[in-house]
Amino acid sequence: xxxxxxxxxxxxxxxxxxxxxxxxxxxxxxxxxxxxxxxxxxxxxxxxxxxxxxxxxxxxxxxxxxxxxxxxxxxxxxxxxxxxxxxxxxxxxxxxxxxxxxxxxxxxxxxxxxxxxxxxxxxxxxxxxxxxxxxxxxxxxxxxxxxxxxxxxxxxxxxxxxxxxxxxxxxxxxxxxxxxxxxxxxxxxxxxxxxxxxxxxxxxxxxxxxxxxxxxxxxxxxxxxxxxxxxxxxxxxxxxxxxxxxxxxxxxxxxxxxxxxxx
Amino acid sequence: xxxxxxxxxxxxxxxxxxxxxxxxxxxxxxxxxxxxxxxxxxxxxxxxxxxxxxxxxxxxxxxxxxxxxxxxxxxxxxxxxxxxxxxxxxxxxxxxxxxxxxxxxxxxxxxxxxxxxxxxxxxxxxxxxxxxxxxxxxxxxxxxxxxxxxxxxxxxxxxxxxxxxxxxxxxxxxxxxxxxxxxxxxxxxxxxxxxxxxxxxxxxxxxxxxxxxxxxxxxxxxxxxxxxxxxxxxxxxxxxxxxxxxxxxxxxxxxxxxxxxxxxxxxxxxxxxxxxxxxxxxxxxxxxxxxxxxxxxxxxxxxxxxxxxxxxxxxxxxxxxxxxxxxxxxxxxxxxxxxxxxxxxxxxxxxxxxxxxxxxxxxxxxxxxxxxxxxxxxxxxxxxxxxxx
Numbered sequence: 189x190x191x192x193x194x195x196x197x198x199x200x201x202x203x204x205x206x207x208x209x210x211x212x213x214x215x216x217x218x219x220x221x222x223x224x225x226x227x228x229x230x231x232x233x234x235x236x237x238x239x240x241x242x243x244x245x246x247x248x249x250x251x252x253x254x255x256x257x258x259x260x261x262x263x264x265x266x267x268x269x270x271x272x273x274x275x276x277x278x279x280x281x282x283x284x285x286x287x288x289x290x291x292x293x294x295x296x297x298x299x300x301x302x303x304x305x306x307x308x309x310x311x312x313x314x315x316x317x318x319x320x321x322x323x324x325x326x327x328x329x330x331x332x333x334x335x336x337x338x339x340x341x342x343x344x345x346x347x348x349x350x351x352x353x354x355x356x357x358x359x360x361x362x363x364x365x366x367x368x369x370x371x372x373x374x375x376x377x378x379x380x381x382x383x384x385x386x387x388x389x390x391x392x393x394x395x396x397x398x399x400x401x402x403x404x405x406x407x408x409x410x411x412x413x414x415x416x417x418x419x420x421x422x423x424x425x426x427x428x429x430x431x432x433x434x435x436x437x438x439x440x441x442x443x444x445x446x447x448x449x450x451x
Numbered sequence: 452x453x454x455x456x457x458x459x460x461x462x463x464x465x466x467x468x469x470x471x472x473x474x475x476x477x478x479x480x481x482x483x484x485x486x487x488x489x490x491x492x493x494x495x496x497x498x499x500x501x502x503x504x505x506x507x508x509x510x511x512x513x514x515x516x517x518x519x520x521x522x523x524x525x526x527x528x529x530x531x532x533x534x535x536x537x538x539x540x541x542x543x544x545x546x547x548x549x550x551x552x553x554x555x556x557x558x559x560x561x562x563x564x565x566x567x568x569x570x571x572x573x574x575x576x577x578x579x580x581x582x583x584x585x586x587x588x589x590x591x592x593x594x595x596x597x598x599x600x601x602x603x604x605x606x607x608x609x610x611x612x613x614x615x616x617x618x619x620x621x622x623x624x625x626x627x628x629x630x631x632x633x634x635x636x637x638x639x640x641x642x643x644x645x646x647x648x649x650x651x652x653x654x655x656x657x658x659x660x661x662x663x664x665x666x667x668x669x670x671x672x673x674x675x676x677x678x679x680x681x682x683x684x685x686x687x688x689x690x691x692x693x694x695x696x697x698x699x700x701x702x703x704x705x706x707x708x709x710x711x712x713x714x715x716x717x718x719x720x721x722x723x724x725x726x727x728x729x730x731x732x733x734x735x736x737x738x739x740x741x742x743x744x745x746x747x748x749x750x751x752x753x754x755x756x757x758x759x760x761x762x763x764x765x766x767x768x769x770x771x772x773x774x775x776x777x778x779x780x781x782x783x784x785x786x787x788x789x790x791x792x793x794x795x796x797x798x799x800x801x802x803x804x805x806x807x808x809x810x811x812x813x814x815x816x817x818x819x820x821x822x823x824x825x826x827x828x829x830x831x832x833x834x835x836x837x838x839x840x
Contacts, residue, residue: 356536357534358542359526361553361554362554364528
């Protein structure tokens with residue numbers, strides 16, 4: 189078959205190539221620089237992993253990374269549990285667009301708005317009335333707030349194709365509601381739940397604005413990176429960024445595999 | 452099957468969804484070992500009635516007795532009934548074996564017993580050796596059998612089947628109708644099937660309840676439903692029928708139906724049997740194979756004598772479409788009063804030589820006209836059609 193020069197397939201292919209280049213060229217440059225011995229963007233002085241070594245020996249960076257992983261893990265577990273149940277409730281019990289909107293808003297309003305709202309709330313209730321200090325817990329709660337939204341949305345896409353009579357069949361065969369949830373509902377939606385958890389974890393780890401406002405004196409990983417850049421970019425940043433890109437990529441890829449429709 | 456003792460009694464059951472009355476004060480009894488069908492068009496409430504029995508819906512009024520015990524308020528997992536779902540509702544993350552074993556595990560059955568009973572159930576539906584497959588590896592017919600085995604393995608008192616054959620192609624459906632019937636004989640369990648397909652109900656069921664708009668109109672054997680429908684709806688829903696509408700005129704022992712342009716004789720005793728009084732609107736239902744056609748120009752009019760004796764009703768008309776159906780031929784007759792009639796004749800038999808445009812007399816024996824109540828003659832007389840080709 190002859191391929192016409194005006195074949196739309198070709199143009200789409202070229203378009204795809206250009207878009208990928210546009211998206212990933214800066215990241216590719218960053219990754220390359222992270223291995224540059226001189227650490228300067230101006231000259232390539234040879235391949236080196238010394239910036240990675242200096243990152244993994246920097247206690248400030250490691251400490252903030254540990255904080256971020258704790259925040260990510262705990263907020264993901266809480267948001268996944270709450271969001272999954274919320275998705276079940278919304279999908280099964282209501283057909284209310286306003287309610288759907290209310291659940292979705294915390295995820296799409298600007299981070300800065302959410303951050304200020306949470307900070308005011310914390311100052312009023314927790315630090316003001318209860319005398320608590322902001323710290324890890326306040327970031328965890330803040331991240332749970334927006335992550336519930338994303339978990340709910342992702343789990344709902346899985347539930348939309350769920351044949352409710354499968355649960356009825358389980359009840360009909362003698363299993364009560366709790367057994368039915370454990371043995372039937374949860375296993376079937378589990379890929380969606382795990383995908384949602386991966387996305388929630390990724391969002392929490394990358395999140396800067398809300399954490400910055402609600403962390404008190406606690407330093408999370410993005411806050412640490414920000415403070416390093418404020419006093420002039422250091423070559424370690426390139427190494428850190430490369431690691432973050434890699435981890436995010438793996439997590440998103442995994443969640444994509446899980447959300448793909450299964451038979 | 453012999454009539455058995457009563458197993459299920461449905462007493463004044465009503466179920467509303469918002470303003471819609473899905474099931475409207477329904478009464479019915481289902482006997483032990485019976486193959487019982489709930490038949491009706493979509494939205495008639497038949498599925499809701501079945502779901503009330505299974506426990507997925509709660510009635511707004513009435514009682515559902517199983518062996519004399521009221522099921523209302525009993526959770527679905529505590530009812531000795533099992534259901535086969537229209538979508539089959541197999542557990543996609545489990546093997547065929549685990550699907551069938553699921554219900555037994557809930558009862559706390561031992562491993563040996565589970566393996567034995569699952570094997571028996573698989574053999575019963577002719578799927579021995581399929582235990583390790585997963586639902587997505589099965590054909591539609593195989594999935595249907597697994598769903599059947601999963602429900603039967605619990606040895607329920609009643610097996611509920613919600614449109615069990617709707618997802619199968621026609622050939623398989625016809626096979627499975629007989630298969631289900633055979634299976635019911637084998638296991639000796641009461642089967643309650645919900646279907647919109649009259650053929651399915653007539654082929655399989657011992658008794659059929661015809662439903663419309665939340666009510667049961669008639670409960671009868673398939674023969675009775677066809678030969679003696681009790682309403683216009685049942686007559687048009689089951690098979691094909693010719694319906695002639697008019698007002699009853701009763702004078703002593705003889706009754707006639709006075710239509711807009713014609714008058715027909717009514718079988719003796721029919722008005723009393725269906726509870727119709729003088730002056731009531733009524734319809735005569737005549738099955739197409741009971742309607743005889745005869746050329747008007749024939750030298751000797753068909754059965755002149757019996758007609759003179761008042762044993763035949765007659766309307767004249769002109770043959771319209773002629774449809775060949777294999778063993779029979781269907782004639783559509785444009786009647787003189789502007790309506791249509793259907794007549795079905797065995798191919799090659801007497802009367803099967805008419806061409807479109809032939810003027811004919813249309814006759815039926817008075818005893819073959821079934822009298823049913825009717826609303827005012829809005830649509831006039833004419834042929835109602837059902838799905839039975």
